[in-house]
Amino acid sequence: MLTGDFSIQSPKKKIEVRNLTKIFGRKTKNALFLIEKGLSKREIFEKTGQNVGLYNVNFDIYEGEIFVIMGLSGSGKSTLLRCINRLINPTDGHILLDGNDVATASSEELREMRRKKMGMVFQNFALIPHRTVLDNVAYGLEIQGVSKEERHTKAKEAIETVGLKGYEESKTSQLSGGMQQRVGLARALATDPDILLMDEAFSALDPLIRSEMQDELLALEDKMQKTIVFVSHDLDEALKLGDRIMIMHDGKIAQIGTAEEILTEPADDYVSKFVAGVDRTKIFTAEAVMKRAEPVVSINSGPKVALKLMREHGISSIFVVNREKHVEGIIKVDDALKGSKEGKSIRDIMSDDVTITHPDTPLNELIPVIENSSPLAVAKDDGKLLGVIVRGSVLGALAIEEV
Numbered sequence: 001m002l003t004g005d006f007s008i009q010s011p012k013k014k015i016e017v018r019n020l021t022k023i024f025g026r027k028t029k030n031a032l033f034l035i036e037k038g039l040s041k042r043e044i045f046e047k048t049g050q051n052v053g054l055y056n057v058n059f060d061i062y063e064g065e066i067f068v069i070m071g072l073s074g075s076g077k078s079t080l081l082r083c084i085n086r087l088i089n090p091t092d093g094h095i096l097l098d099g100n101d102v103a104t105a106s107s108e109e110l111r112e113m114r115r116k117k118m119g120m121v122f123q124n125f126a127l128i129p130h131r132t133v134l135d136n137v138a139y140g141l142e143i144q145g146v147s148k149e150e151r152h153t154k155a156k157e158a159i160e161t162v163g164l165k166g167y168e169e170s171k172t173s174q175l176s177g178g179m180q181q182r183v184g185l186a187r188a189l190a191t192d193p194d195i196l197l198m199d200e201a202f203s204a205l206d207p208l209i210r211s212e213m214q215d216e217l218l219a220l221e222d223k224m225q226k227t228i229v230f231v232s233h234d235l236d237e238a239l240k241l242g243d244r245i246m247i248m249h250d251g252k253i254a255q256i257g258t259a260e261e262i263l264t265e266p267a268d269d270y271v272s273k274f275v276a277g278v279d280r281t282k283i284f285t286a287e288a289v290m291k292r293a294e295p296v297v298s299i300n301s302g303p304k305v306a307l308k309l310m311r312e313h314g315i316s317s318i319f320v321v322n323r324e325k326h327v328e329g330i331i332k333v334d335d336a337l338k339g340s341k342e343g344k345s346i347r348d349i350m351s352d353d354v355t356i357t358h359p360d361t362p363l364n365e366l367i368p369v370i371e372n373s374s375p376l377a378v379a380k381d382d383g384k385l386l387g388v389i390v391r392g393s394v395l396g397a398l399a400i401e402e403v
């Protein structure tokens with residue numbers, strides 16, 4: 001049944017970062033003492049030669065979200081990402097993955113976490129040039145000691161997921177940048193980790209390919225529901241990808257919030273200046289106000305399933321989709337009740353009077369549409385349902401925009 005993909009779950013903390021500090025240098029105590037006295041990162045460097053990477057950072061990342069860490073060069077993004085898989089050893093603090101502390105894990109436990117829980121995608125792809133695509137993607141499984149047959153099966157699946165089917169035997173050095181990064185992504189996916197750590201993964205790509213990869217990552221995420229921690233210095237990228245965004249400044253958190261929160265309620269002057277140049281019409285689009293997790297019902301199930309989903313989610317109508325997640329119709333709660341009593345099928349009771357809008361539609365163009373038909377389905381040209389918009393969220397977002 002397709003409904004599972006869309007069901008709403010209470011968020012579970014996947015990664016908890018507590019009091020995380022990283023000082024680069026040997027005399028960390030001196031630096032810590034000075035930070036506590038309120039000296040800036042620059043002053044501390046000038047006085048002690050110690051470089052403050054991160055200071056007392058606290059936040060949570062929820063299961064299944066795309067969490068973007070952004071900030072200017074030197075703000076601590078990469079240091080933070082590398083502390084999560086302990087490529088960098090923190091000076092102080094804890095990083096809990098499903099409750100297990102990465103900071104104090106033994107090398108055995110750490111190896112296990114890195115192999116099974118986390119996959120990393122790098123900016124410079126970090127591929128082995130003389131190896132084939134298949135061997136590069138299978139590499140993580142190879143070092144896990146997985147048999148050749150099994151690792152090739154899994155690697156082929158990952159290659160297909162990223163759209164590189166047919167290129168298994170190509171050498172990675174013969175591929176374009178965009179294709180190489182797909183290989184990097186497939187390699188991270190091959191071990192089926194819960195968490196993907198992506199460090200400026202698309203920054204080396206030219207703008208068109210970059211935007212295409214961002215779209216594909218969002219589409220993949222809809223299917224796979226991984227927890228993705230994505231480092232970027234690009235605000236447009238952060239706003240497009242992030243369920244939530246964390247803005248860093250000199251090794252500290254300046255703000256954590258959704259794109260709308262950061263744009264409409266910047267926490268301080270730093271964040272205000274940071275977001276000053278953003279084209280707000282890009283943010284206030286259909287995609288920005290739609291709910292991705294709105295439940296849908298499969299055309300092959302019955303009115304009782306539709307009723308149960310509506311009850312569980314407190315909604316009075318639900319979209320009906322086919323196997324490809326294309327919208328076939330909509331069912332209102334009254335019709336589902338009647339249909340359920342009369343033993344009718346979903347097809348009998350649904351209405352095909354459905355309005356579908358593109359995710360890039362600006363909000364002001366949505367107003368007349370939403371007045372006449374709420375809820376509204378959101379789909380790209382391929383027709384697959386991306387999410388659902390209700391009247392209240394469009395009007396709410398416009399109210400914020402006007403403030």
Ligand SMILES: Nc1ncnc2c1ncn2[C@@H]1O[C@H](COP(=O)(O)OP(=O)(O)OP(=O)(O)O)[C@@H](O)[C@H]1O
Pocket residue numbers: 024025051052053071072073074075076077078079080233
């Ligand atoms: N190995 C290191 N030794 C000394 N200082 C370091 C080291 N790695 C990072 N730093 C310092 O820590 C701070 C944070 O660096 P980090 O690389 O995390 O920033 P960033 O936000 O990822 O920047 P960029 O976008 O340029 O990669 C910077 O001041 C940097 O100079």
